[in-house]
Structure formats: structure tokens, C-alpha cells
Amino acid sequence: MTARDEMAREIRRHERTEATRRTLRRIGVFVVFLVILALAYTGYKAFGQSLDDAQTDWPMIGRVLPRTDDLTMPPVSDIISEFTQPPQRNSDKPLAAFIAEAALFTMREAVLGFAFGVIFGLGIAVVLLRSKWIEQGVTPYLVASQTVPLVAIAPIVIIWGSTSLDWLPFEWTNWMSVSLIAAYLTFFPVAMNGIRGLRSADPAAMELMRSYAATRRQTLVKLQLPASVPYLFAAFKIAATAAIVGAIVGEISGGVRGGLGRLILDFASRYTTGPSRLYATVIGAALLGLIAIGLVTAAEYLVLSKRKEEPLAL
Amino acid sequence: MTEPDRCAVAISNVSKVFNQGKPNEVHAIEDISLSIGEGTFVSLIGPSGCGKSTLLRLIAALTHPTRGDVGVNDKSADQARLDRDYGMAFQTSGLFKWRSVAENVELPLQLMGWSKTDRKARAAEMLDLVKLDEFGDHYPHELSGGMRQRVAIARALSFRPSLLLMDEPFGALDEMTREHMQTELLDIWNKTGKTIVFVTHSIPEAVFLSQRVIVMSPRPGRIASDIRIDLGERSFETREASAFFEKVTEVREALRFEESQP
Secondary structure (H helix, E strand, O other): OOHHHHHHHHHHHHHHHHHHHHHHHHHHHHHHHHHHHHHHHHHHHHHHHHHHHOOOOOOOEOOOEOOOOOOOOOOHHHHHHHOOOOOOOOOOOOHHHHHHHHHHHHHHHHHHHHHHHHHHHHHHHHHHHOOHHHHHHHHHHHHHHOOOOHHHHHHHHHHHHHHHOOOOOOOOOHHHHHHHHHHHHHHHHHHHHHHHHHHOOOHHHHHHHHHOOOOHHHHHHHHHHHHHHHHHHHHHHHHHHHHHHHHHHHHHHHOOOOOHHHHHHHHHHOHHHOHHHHHHHHHHHHHHHHHHHHHHHHHHHHHHHHOOOOOOOO | OOOOOOEEEEEEEEEEEEOOOOOOOEEEEEEEEEEEEOOOEEEEEOOOOOOHHHHHHHHOOOOOOOEEEEEEOOEEHHHHHHOOOEEEEOOOOOOOOOOOHHHHHHHHHHHOOOOHHHHHHHHHHHHHHOOOHHHOOOOHHHOOHHHHHHHHHHHHHOOOOOEEEEEOOOOOOOHHHHHHHHHHHHHHHHHHOOEEEEEEOOHHHHHHHOOEEEEEOOOOEOEEEEEEOOOOOOOHHHHHOHHHHHHHHHHHHHHHHHHHOO
């Protein structure tokens, strides 16, 4: 082994420890902020309640700012301990287990929805790449599509899925329809960033491909798609959270049971008998979003570090 | 050195106008005729904006003449491009950063449908030619500027085109690397016998490398002089020979004469 190889290995090892340190620091900062958030919540609650106890007619809290009683703002300790409590009388399965199961169900919908969205979004980007004309004609419709409320589309997709897709070789179930609803949110950032990324290929490299008499498809696969990868990852981060939001909203408005959406709906309807259950579930949903972002970021790091590229800022 | 009869590049009465009929119309090249014999090393030199890069791109059929004809290897420039008759190297190496050095050299072969084993063998052979045989698995960001240019040359030659078109390939390199690269390029030229058309704005570079230096006038680009260089086998001493300096002076005079014209 030469000294140069040794040095390269040393540098790589250093970069790896640097990356680990960065990740740990990020997690540390996240935890610190979580504690600050909990303290602020508790502090505000304590402040409001002391005013309540003093029987002052403080006009802000309760009229402009949220009320601080235990029904509106259950104490942090209640929310935390709720995770270990069984939410149903006839079973001793803790709430955390319910949330985890529901999160897995929703994650499955979101992952499939993400995949649909990426395929569809990339397909649109490739079509838009064909000409500026098509891009200018189609883009307003893509933007308009995102202003249609998901709640309006969800029942249509669920009904369409359960009645019109019986020709498929496998059974089309409702959670797959929810994936389509999630895909409705995910394709958009992928298509928009995708077209920018495909157009980001170095003009000299494009010329090089022409000098090789490369076909349009070869140029796309060998040059434009690889060049668009940093842009796509920036889009994937948005799309990953959008897929989860889409899945939850799709479950709620499509009446699909099994996921976080249904759980949120259930606990919201029984809110007065246990507000901290809803809070705990929402925290679970937020964690799921963080996991999704974390997975995309890790994949981005793996792909881009090889070619020494910085991730694009969102 | 006598030139063979066959023409690698035949340019006849070519003019190129950009944005024709618009307010920002530019006459880049006006009525240029030039023929380049097979196996010759020709440099195009001239002030910025004289159309030397445009002329190279016309030969490459990356742009088309407004008037006149460009032929390469007895066919149209377009057909020559489709037949992959030429390889090209630019000032920026244009390596794909997501491909290793060997994979970059393999790119044109991959586009041409070569098998994996053939590609690997040829890439190794080419990297050997440019003395980068140990660096096949490295990525472009791990190489110096000069090394990247050598990879670009290996890539341009990988499919054995008869013609090599180079647009200021050493323009971004420091002087020492540059002279080293010039020696290596001549070495490659001697080994492979390609026709090379080399765009540069460095007078000593043009004189050191070429058998012919085409001096171009400022916009609209015309051929001002066609200077034959016969310095025999190049070596380190060539750069210090009086014959070399005479030719450098001749090219410089031709350039100055052109610039002082109205």
C-alpha cells in the first residue's frame, strides 16, 4: 500500500467521524429544543393558572391566547405518562403500542404514496424537458392542482379505488387508495425540482453528449438524471413529509381505519375524556415525519458524499 | 514533413452569422476556406472573439454554417459527427463527477454499445496512454486540473476517432503543468497519428505543438496567415531554440498586424 492510499484512507476515516459528530450534534440540538418547548409550554400553563387562581380578569388568556386549564393544555407529565396507559378499558395494551401500529400502517401508505409521487413527478419533469412550450403550458395546471383541497379529492379516490380497480391482478384495498391521495401531494415538488435539476446539466457536458451523437434517451439517463440528483433529494425531503400529511388526511377524509389519521379522529371525538391521548398521538405523527426526513437525509448523504457534492439548501 | 493528399477537414467559403436579422446580429466568421491534411497538427490562434471556437464547433457540427460547406473525412460534418469521426476536449474537462475516472473514459464506449469487458480493457489502455493507469477508481474531485484534462483527452480518444478537436484544453492550467501537458499531447499524437485541430490563445503553445498555425483576425473572423512550422522532433531544447523564437515572433507579428487593421 502506498503512502497516498494510506492518506486517502485517513481522510475518509476523518470525514466519517466528522459526519457522525455532526449527526450527534443535530440530535443533541433537537433534544435541547424539545426540552425548551416543554418548559415554555409548562411555563405558559403555570402563568395562566396562577392568574386564574388569583381570580384576576386577565383579558388575554382564554380570549385571545389559548386557555390553560388541563382540558385545553394537559400537563406535559400527563402527556408523557399517557404513552404507557392503555387507551381502552378492556385491554392493557399501552397507547404507545397503538400509536406505533398506526404509524406503521400510515408509513406503509406514505412510502407507497412517495414512490407513486416520485415516479409520476419524474415522468412529468421528463415530459416538460421536451420543450419550453410544454413547460409553460402545463406548469400553471400543476400549480393549480395543488390548490385543490385534498379533502375534496380523498372520497373520490377511495370510491374510485374500491369500485373501478377490480381488473387488477391483486386486490386493491383502501390503504392503496390513500397512497394515491398522498402521491397527489408528493408528485408536485418532485416534478418542479426535477425539471430544474434536469436542466442543470452543464452545457459543456450537453455539448459533449451531442459530439458523441448520443440519443435523447442516452443524454437523459447518462447525464441529465444524474445531474438532477441533488435537486431531487431536496424535493424528496419535502415530498417525504407531504406523503405523511397526505396519508393522514387521506385516512381521515376517506374513512380508512388502521392508521394515525383514524386514531387522531377517534381521540379527537373523545377529547373531553382524555385530551392527553390526542396530544400523544400528534407527537407520534410528528416523530414519524422526522423519521421520514431522517431516512431521506441519510440516503442523500450516502449518494452525494461519493461525488463530493453539498446537499442543496431547501 | 510532407502532408498527405487526403483531407481530414475541408472548409470552403464558410460564414457564420449569429442572431441573423436581429439587432444583436454578430458576424463571427466570414468566408473562411481551409483544408487540413490527415495526420496534421493544426492550431487556430487569434484574439478573443475571433471565432476560433466557432470554427472548431463548425467542424464538430455542433453548430452549422450560415453559408458554405464543412466536410470531415470526405463527408458532411453532420455525418462525421453521427459516425463518431472525432473526439472533443474542452477547456473545462467536463468530466461527470458521479463517475469514476475509468467510468468517465468508458462513457463514449457505453453510448456506442460496447460490452463491459471491452470497455474496461480500452479504458485501461487509454489511461495508460495518458499515464493515469493507477487512477481509474478515483473520482474527478480527487484529481488535479492537469490530471482531469488528461482524463478528458483519454475519453476523447477512447473510441479511436481519426480526428481530435481541442478547444483551449490547457487554458486553465498553470504554466508548468501546461508545458508538461503539451509534451504529453505531442507524445500521444506521435503514437496515434491523429489529425488534431487545437484552439489556443497562447503563441508559444501553438508554435511548439503545431505543424501549421492558422492566425485569425478579430471579428468577423478571417484567416489572416497560415504559418508552417517545421521544427522537427520537439524536445525540451526546442523551446529554447532560436528557430522556435523566430516562429513565435512570426506568429506574434501576424497577430499584431491583424489587430492594427481597421
